Amino acid sequence: MAELNGSDRAVDFASLRKDFPLLAREVNGHPITYLDSAASSQRPFQVLDAMRQYDETTHANVHRGVYGIAEEATRRFEAARINVGRFIGAPDPSREVVFAKNATECLNLVARTWGRTHCHAGDTVVLTEMEHHANIVPWHMLAAERGLHLRWVPIDDDGALILDDLEQLLDGAKLLALTCMSNVLGTLNPVRRIADLAHAAGAVVVADGAQSVPHLPTDVASLGVDFLAFSAHKMLGPTGIGVLWGREELLSELPPFLGGGEMILDVRKDGFTPNDIPWRFEAGTPPITEAVGLGAAVDYLDDIGMESIRAHEITLTTYAMAALTERFGSDIHIFGPKDAAERGGVLSFTFRDVHPHDISQILDQYGVCVRAGHHCAKPLMRRLGVNSTARASFALYNDETDVDTLVQALDAAGAFFR
Amino acid sequence: MGSADRWDTGLMPGMEDLYREIILDHYRSPRNRGELESPPAHRVEGFNPLCGDEIVVTLEVRDGGVSDIRIAGTGCSISQSSASLMSAAVKGKPVTEVRELIRTFKGMMSVHESTLPTAGDGSAHEDAEATEPEAIDADALGELAALQGVVKFPVRIKCATLSWNTLAQGLDEIEAPA
Ligand SMILES: Cc1ncc(COP(=O)(O)O)c(C=O)c1O
Numbered sequence: 001m002a003e004l005n006g007s008d009r010a011v012d013f014a015s016l017r018k019d020f021p022l023l024a025r026e027v028n029g030h031p032i033t034y035l036d037s038a039a040s041s042q043r044p045f046q047v048l049d050a051m052r053q054y055d056e057t058t059h060a061n062v063h064r065g066v067y068g069i070a071e072e073a074t075r076r077f078e079a080a081r082i083n084v085g086r087f088i089g090a091p092d093p094s095r096e097v098v099f100a101k102n103a104t105e106c107l108n109l110v111a112r113t114w115g116r117t118h119c120h121a122g123d124t125v126v127l128t129e130m131e132h133h134a135n136i137v138p139w140h141m142l143a144a145e146r147g148l149h150l151r152w153v154p155i156d157d158d159g160a161l162i163l164d165d166l167e168q169l170l171d172g173a174k175l176l177a178l179t180c181m182s183n184v185l186g187t188l189n190p191v192r193r194i195a196d197l198a199h200a201a202g203a204v205v206v207a208d209g210a211q212s213v214p215h216l217p218t219d220v221a222s223l224g225v226d227f228l229a230f231s232a233h234k235m236l237g238p239t240g241i242g243v244l245w246g247r248e249e250l251l252s253e254l255p256p257f258l259g260g261g262e263m264i265l266d267v268r269k270d271g272f273t274p275n276d277i278p279w280r281f282e283a284g285t286p287p288i289t290e291a292v293g294l295g296a297a298v299d300y301l302d303d304i305g306m307e308s309i310r311a312h313e314i315t316l317t318t319y320a321m322a323a324l325t326e327r328f329g330s331d332i333h334i335f336g337p338k339d340a341a342e343r344g345g346v347l348s349f350t351f352r353d354v355h356p357h358d359i360s361q362i363l364d365q366y367g368v369c370v371r372a373g374h375h376c377a378k379p380l381m382r383r384l385g386v387n388s389t390a391r392a393s394f395a396l397y398n399d400e401t402d403v404d405t406l407v408q409a410l411d412a413a414g415a416f417f418r
Numbered sequence: 419m420g421s422a423d424r425w426d427t428g429l430m431p432g433m434e435d436l437y438r439e440i441i442l443d444h445y446r447s448p449r450n451r452g453e454l455e456s457p458p459a460h461r462v463e464g465f466n467p468l469c470g471d472e473i474v475v476t477l478e479v480r481d482g483g484v485s486d487i488r489i490a491g492t493g494c495s496i497s498q499s500s501a502s503l504m505s506a507a508v509k510g511k512p513v514t515e516v517r518e519l520i521r522t523f524k525g526m527m528s529v530h531e532s533t534l535p536t537a538g539d540g541s542a543h544e545d546a547e548a549t550e551p552e553a554i555d556a557d558a559l560g561e562l563a564a565l566q567g568v569v570k571f572p573v574r575i576k577c578a579t580l581s582w583n584t585l586a587q588g589l590d591e592i593e594a595p596a
Contacts, residue, residue, distance in 0.1 A: 388469050
């Protein structure tokens with residue numbers, strides 16, 4: 001990996017594939033074609049080894065022990081925090097990066113702490129029609145509890161947000177919840193522009209980076225948002241750990257999320273004093289091994305360079321859209337922006353009248369893993385007028401061969417259900 | 419890329435258990451499609467939260483029997499064919515027999531934890547075969563026995579049972595004391 005350092009150097013993506021042990025396996029007698037990284041990505045040896053090495057040599061609980069390996073474990077855990085913060089351009093990584101279970105828990109954390117502190121009866125929260133349930137349901141719950149109004153930024157038929165009436169939608173809003181990239185359409189939203197308008201209206205901006213952070217260079221300062229949530233398991237890291245970045249001045253005035261150990265400075269019979277940020281939001285023993293794994297994943301991505309990864313995925317997405325439309329014409333409908341430069345490597349599609357379940361079942365026979373369903377975005381599905389779609393999504397380890405295999409397997413599915 | 423026969427759809431190993439000819443036939447030409455006017459017919463909706471599929475069963479019960487039934491909604495080949503097969507099987511039958519059939523069908527679809535596929539070499543479907551649910555009464559099920567292969571594909575079981583659960587709910591509602 002070392003020789004790949006620096007984004008000016010051409011990256012040999014084909015050679016990276018062998019870093020991912022799972023990609024060497026077969027499925028139903030065929031080499032695996034893994035096209036479901038938007039749901040969860042595979043992990044390279046570098047991540048698996050770092051976690052194993054930590055478990056075998058260093059593990060102890062963090063922040064409590066005075067003995068050597070406990071201190072070392074704490075150092076590794078906090079180093080991962082700094083590493084992740086640096087990866088997304090956090091101005092103050094040691095204070096602004098909170099670890100939680102996943103992106104979903106991070107978004108709930110914001111609703112429960114910032115939301116409960118600042119949102120009162122009659123207040124408005126603005127969402128978009130393309131949000132994942134993880135960035136909808138916590139706001140529904142808060143709205144039900146506090147008597148809030150939800151307003152929705154609509155999308156057009158190409159899967160882009162319609163921003164014409166955004167200022168009216170934001171008028172008087174307390175908070176805007178917005179995904180950086182749709183997990184269904186692949187749409188990359190103009191987050192900066194929207195965040196600036198939201199701030200002008202006095203709203204705080206919560207961004208869902210679950211799909212964008214793994215695939216695009218991220219700099220929270222230029223993104224212009226107040227909170228950003230993402231999950232390690234979609235960026236080559238393990239399950240069980242998610243990241244919430246928040247502006248220092250916002251985080252520091254928030255009450256705790258869950259109660260327990262780690263999150264307190266003092267507990268008395270008549271009450272408690274919460275800890276400083278970020279530990280205030282991390283009740284109980286945190287995902288330590290997972291943090292080490294996430295740190296290693298960030299190193300791996302950094303070594304390749306997020307600019308190179310993005311360029312690779314644009315090339316691959318362009319190739320895939322051309323190959324699918326060339327082969328299937330009007331039999332396939334791909335949702336979202338037509339231009340790969342305006343979207344991520346997530347292709348949701350319908351194929352003739354073959355149900356996505358049946359498509360994905362037949363594709364599985366050829367070792368091709370795609371997702372079928374509503375992708376936890378039911379309001380968006382209703383807007384698109386479908387119950388479900390099939391979805392192929394790419395990561396840095398995918399290549400043109402994977403796309404060719406997808407096309408041929410779809411051909412077979414089409415023939416089977418003729 | 420595999421050899422040329424990798425793409426031969428005639429040979430789809432493992433698939434013939436799921437997509438039996440009868441199933442594909444009912445998928446391509448579903449029986450009793452549509453909705454009866456309700457009232458007088460009873461209308462029930464069923465949902466598969468996994469995939470968002472919806473099914474609408476309208477049925478008429480007269481003199482203790484299912485005198486007519488229609489199926490509407492959208493779904494995959496398994497849910498659509500199961501609903502179609504079900505409509506053909508229950509139409510004209512006494513409600514007591516229909517309830518017995520629902521029980522038998524759901525028994526066939528019940529899958530034990532040990533039969534769920536595990537990670538490994540991709541032979542999960544074969545693994546499932548070893549611990550198949552107890553033999554079912556194929557005579558009682560007739561054409562419906564074609565759906566038996568679905569239990570080897572646990573995520574699809576909900577597709578197969580959706581219309582049956584919806585029908586059972588409809589019968590309960592009809593027979594519930596007013
Ligand atoms: C856009 C988006 N937001 C949030 C999530 C939730 O991520 P997790 O399940 O890791 O909490 C996902 C993952 O499915 C996603 O795609």
